[in-house]
Amino acid sequence: MRRFLIALVVTLLATGCTTPPAEHDHAMAAEVVLEEQWASAGDGEMAAVFGTLVNNGHHDARIVSGSSPAAGRVEVHEVAGEAGAKTMRPKEGGIVLPAGGSHELVPGGDHLMLMDLTAPLPVGSDIELTVQFEDGSTLPVTVQVRDFAGANEEYQPEHNGHG
Ligand SMILES: [Cu+2]
Numbered sequence: 001m002r003r004f005l006i007a008l009v010v011t012l013l014a015t016g017c018t019t020p021p022a023e024h025d026h027a028m029a030a031e032v033v034l035e036e037q038w039a040s041a042g043d044g045e046m047a048a049v050f051g052t053l054v055n056n057g058h059h060d061a062r063i064v065s066g067s068s069p070a071a072g073r074v075e076v077h078e079v080a081g082e083a084g085a086k087t088m089r090p091k092e093g094g095i096v097l098p099a100g101g102s103h104e105l106v107p108g109g110d111h112l113m114l115m116d117l118t119a120p121l122p123v124g125s126d127i128e129l130t131v132q133f134e135d136g137s138t139l140p141v142t143v144q145v146r147d148f149a150g151a152n153e154e155y156q157p158e159h160n161g162h163g
Contacts, residue, residue, distance in 0.1 A: 032056070032133075038143060041120075047070075047121050050111055052105070063133055064094040066132050068127060073116060075112070076095055077091055079111075114127070124145060
């Protein structure tokens with residue numbers, strides 16, 4: 001009888017251990033989703049990625065970079081300047097998603113930029129994008145390319161004040 005009880009307890013413990021301790025997973029990417037994402041068809045050299053970033057976690061998350069087989073590199077961009085003379089440039093410090101908050105990636109605002117496209121992006125095609133967080137964790141997303149004329153911001157690679 002005692003041997004049976006021990007076996008039963010061991011079985012219950014083993015079953016209980018199959019539930020992962022979610023509260024111990026603090027990887028930034030694990031708590032963030034990109035919703036309604038899409039990419040501009042662009043001019044064949046660059047394409048912007050838009051959507052809504054949602055942080056469902058209890059910690060701030062910071063997006064610092066990204067990568068994609070469709071691009072030579074991926075940058076986090078912001079748009080600055082007056083209407084008619086807008087400039088997009090790398091966003092210093094990346095994008096911070098407050099705990100429980102969200103951040104819109106929109107034309108004329110923050111976005112992820114696919115740089116040095118390996119090939120033109122046909123409208124309707126899907127591209128794979130990996131979003132890179134400050135802690136090294138990554139969020140893979142699939143982004144559909146849509147026809148979009150663009151806000152025509154000039155690209156300013158460096159922070160050299162306001163031109
Ligand atoms: Cu850009």
